[in-house]
Amino acid sequence: MNRATWTYLGQLTRALQAQGVDGRRAGEFVAEVESHLAETGSDPVDEFGTPYALASDLAGRPGARRPGWIPPLWWLWALGLVALTISVTAIDLLIAGTIDGAVPIRARSVLYASGIYVGGLVGGYIVTRRLDGRSWHPLAGLAAAVIIAASASTLSQLAGEAVITTMPSVWLWTLAIVVAPALLVIVARRNNPVRFPPHARHLRRLNRGPFAGSPPADPAAPG
Secondary structure, eight states: OOHHHHHHHHHHHHHHHHTTBOHHHHHHHHHHHHHHHHHHOOOHHHHHOOHHHHHHHHHTSTTOBOSSOOOOHHHHHHHHHHHHHHHHHHHHHHHHTOOSSEEEEEHHHHHHHHHHHHHHHHHHHHHHHHHTTOSSOHHHHHHHHHHHHHHHHHHHHHHTTOEEEEEEHHHHHHHHHHHHHHHHHHHHHHOOOOOOOGGGGGGGGGGGGGGOOSOOSSTTSOO
């Protein structure tokens, strides 16, 4: 298997997960595509189109999608930002020794949390694209994350003690208690590892996403 086919199968695997396709069915689909490409030796894009278009087509087949509610990805991002902001605010409060009464939500906490979060997302995206066969250098992702986080840190210092709003401390801790399990539920519902059939064990590394490494030299070798 060449690198282009391996990359295509990895992109198809992640696209099927994003489409909410059941893990077992996704594994069968990817194994069928890999088997067909191995037999014909054809280019995957010429044969099937882009992996995202193919995933959309496969997801439309009867019984392909997972049953039940699948939360959209932006819910995870939004709750992650809320959780990080709460964490930064809570650390501020603990350092200041203020754990009850009216809790100030300071601009610096929101800016700092946003910078770390956005920097992590942008940096992770760039690194993932690079490891997924794109042209960007992985260090560009680290540099972007550091620059964004440092800029947000500088802005947070400039914001000083400016307070956006206040809330009773019980509200903040209650929000923290509610957000934490909500994040766990969303992560659990979105966690959908692809389960490849026994004859396609060598494809299991595709579940590692962009860290799947090089294609196996021998299709019969275990992953």
